[in-house]
Amino acid sequence: MSGPRERTRAAILEASAVVLGRNHDATLPAVAEAAGVGRTTLHRYFPDRESLLSATTADSLAAVEQAVTDAAIEDGSPVDAMRRLVAAMVSVGDRLIYLFGDPRVLGVDDDDCPDEDAQPEPSADQRVIQMIKRGQAEGAFDDQLTPDWIQQTLWALVYTGCEAVRNGELTRHAVVPMVTRTLEGGIRPA
Template sequence: MESGTRSRTRRAILGAAAEVLARDRAATLADIARAAQVGRSTLHRYFPDRDVLVEAAVADAYLVIQQSIQDAAVDEGPPLAALRRLVTAMVDAGDRLLFLYGDSSVLEGYEAGDEPDSVAQMMADLIKRGQAEGVFDPDLAVQWIQDTLWALVYTGCDSAGRGVLPRHGVATAVIRMLENGIRVQSRGDVESK
């Protein structure tokens, strides 16, 4: 078991790591400790070395995102609505996401897993389902759509952090771009408000 205190500082460190590393992946352990409002020695006490810390932070961030996406019940309802829920869920996990996908080398081996609950698997299933039901363009490779989705959400979160987009408008902007591109919305085929 783990003492409540220990568990709390542990989470504080993991959160700070994700946040700081998202902004500067070359950040020092001292930086992370400071952000977590924790002594550098305490950090080392929980995570022997940098690799262990990063690995734990990745696993943690991944779990948060995975949980968030699972709650979106992406396998239910019409694909378009599911996609919107998915994007919203991803945006909500924005901080962790910026960290997780800011450095592609940080993932290594996480997307390899084939467990049915893996983030990539859930996304791929949704995309395929949408294509099968004739809602998504079947000419586009599933992997490409998936990459695009990640990229747009990532960009959206990043833009919000820089003030380009209002925090609450990120999901909407991403969804809109995904569904219509930059074309003018000629007919009322978007949403009914």
């Protein structure tokens, strides 16, 4: 796609994640309005609701993967890596709310999922687990907690912080230190 077409498509997908993250049953006209395009334009890019949902899900997953990559969690101390990861996840908070706020979005049977072993690069989840294990090995994170538990706690705190921003309870600027403080207080060795 050309530059303007790609920007329009990106605007529609971003607006879709925001609008559908708030209400998965929102109308396509509501998405078009939020994207600043007409309904006809939206339908040129996404002819029906299913194609928009599919593209929004794929785009949101890619945004989360990119945020993890940008956080460079393989570099530096595990504590600093975790802090960068929290900031990166908050930056894609609307995408997280869309992906995880409604079980219908990612409601895929395990049989339909690609084989993780066939992936040439580790997924975002696998890289986060590796970073947590590194933190445990270096004594930065509590080794009495499982890496999966720490990861799920991380995602839950970030999601809760992003919801607080969406609901006007916190500013986006306040979320990162609040999540980081809560997480670090809970995963540091006793």
